[in-house]
Amino acid sequence: MKIIQIGEFGEPEVLKVHEVARPEIRAGDEVLVRVHASGVNFFEVLMRRNRYAVTPPLPARFGVEVAGVVEATGAEATLPVGSRVTLPLFIHGRDGGYADYVVVKEAACVPLPDEVSFDGGVALQVQGLTALHAVRQTSPEGRSVLVTAAGGGVGTLLIQLARQAGAERIVALAGSREKLDTALSLGADAVVNHRDSDWLAQSAAASGGDGFDVIYDFVGGELGKSLTTLLAPLGTLLFGALGRFALDNGTLDALVARGQTVKGFALIPLLQAGNPRQDLAELFRLAANGKLVPVIGARFALEQAADAHRLSETRASIGKIVLHP
CATH class of the missing domain: 3.40.50.720 (NAD(P)-binding Rossmann-like Domain)
Structure with missing residues (x-):
């Protein structure tokens, strides 16, 4: 599968496509999710340039919000294969969403209503x-x-x-x-x-x-x-x-x-003190009912992550920038 990774800090060109083995489920409470959309955030632009408050260790992977479909589950997981889910990885201190697949604990998944697109599910996270x-x-x-x-x-x-x-x-x-x-x-x-x-x-x-x-x-x-x-x-x-x-x-x-x-x-800190799963469910419910419209300003293929970062740096984009594996 493909992932996006940086081996050094710098311009968008440091975002490189790497071919790696698909992650495996190693615990009963884990699920394998096929990524359909991953969000791009401006703080990731700052991290790529090493201008953010936190310096990630290298090599570093980006992508803290994902929407996709469950493709396989561990023996203890209850989510059916085929479930549409979102993965707010940032809540769990995770990244790596610029990828074709992600393995996470089932508890990290938040159901995504059929009425909300994968792009919308990403835009409503961070x-x-x-x-x-x-x-x-x-x-x-x-x-x-x-x-x-x-x-x-x-x-x-x-x-x-x-x-x-x-x-x-x-x-x-x-x-x-x-x-x-x-x-x-x-x-x-x-x-x-x-x-x-x-x-x-x-x-x-x-x-x-x-x-x-x-x-x-x-x-x-x-x-x-x-x-x-x-x-x-x-x-x-x-x-x-x-x-x-x-x-x-x-x-x-x-x-x-x-x-x-x-x-x-x-x-x-607000998420740690509250119930982010419930908050996301509320946002998804509003979007499903047509009361909240996530604006998607640009879509890029996963391999075009550098172009997505370039657009984000211009501050000219409208709404959310999304990567599609």
């Missing part, structure tokens, strides 16, 4: 759980909301979940017309291109003039720091792990004076 918990951590109900990176995997889902959670007004921030149009189609009330020189003024106007009660930011940097000026009194800015930014004393003083909150977000 990004879906992030969007779901962001809404849970800072409720948008009855509030004005700004979503950054609104055309990305998290942003496209956040818009929909915030609307379902009762957001009064949703403004989407993105960097291209196509992304802004996608945000509008998913339920945003207004959109702003952050590449415009006056994007801050446009955003303030789109909020209705009073600022935003909630800002969900998974971009960070200078953009994230600027967002603090768009918060309404008593508002909350929730930022993700890749959305870090530095606050100077003047900004901190202004936040305190207006009773505002800057709140960090990390997914794994």
